[in-house]
Amino acid sequence: MRNYDLEFLKRFSMVLAFLAAVTVGLILFAHHINGTVKHDPDPAAEQRVLNRIAPIGAVYAGATGAAQQAEAVKAAAEAAASQVAYGGTTDGKTIFGNLCTGCHTSGAGGAPKLDAAGIGARVAAQGLDELVKKATEGFTGSTGVMPAKGGNPALTDEQVKATVEWMVAQSK
Numbered sequence: 352m353r354n355y356d357l358e359f360l361k362r363f364s365m366v367l368a369f370l371a372a373v374t375v376g377l378i379l380f381a382h383h384i385n386g387t388v389k390h391d392p393d394p395a396a397e398q399r400v401l402n403r404i405a406p407i408g409a410v411y412a413g414a415t416g417a418a419q420q421a422e423a424v425k426a427a428a429e430a431a432a433s434q435v436a437y438g439g440t441t442d443g444k445t446i447f448g449n450l451c452t453g454c455h456t457s458g459a460g461g462a463p464k465l466d467a468a469g470i471g472a473r474v475a476a477q478g479l480d481e482l483v484k485k486a487t488e489g490f491t492g493s494t495g496v497m498p499a500k501g502g503n504p505a506l507t508d509e510q511v512k513a514t515v516e517w518m519v520a521q522s523k
Contacts, residue, residue: 436505443517446510450501455518461495470522479519487511 410416437446447455454462455470463469473482487508489499500506501514 434505435507436503436510439507439510441510441513443514446506446514447517450503450506451514451518460497461492462497465518465521467522470518474519474522479515482519483512483515486515 437449440446454460455465458464458469463473470482477485485497487500490497500511
């Protein structure tokens, strides 16, 4: 090796050693800064953790527990009432037009049409109460399938009954 090659290697090694020292210094400085800065936790992340670790049920005991239980039942009823379909209307025509018409107009899935041979024959054979029961609970038979509440669980039993009564009235 020549002198200028050795001189180059010596200086190049010194530059690499200097850069390595600067890198280690920057890493240590960044670690120190990160340790001194306080980070506020994300409230959404905290809420997700609390939801994950929350107990599934609650224990109610004594008079205080009975009051809490009654309040919980009331809150659940209010939440369910706010989720009622079609604004809680019991107008059978409105509910039929929005939900039932797809099957009962075309006869899809064995659904009886709004005529004497369709709904009219079912009322004569089974009675109105049985039709309301099958519309509410659902029905699978040899003639077709009726999903519970027409496939919309947000319907109340009163809405289903009003709709079935409206359909029967239209079939006469």
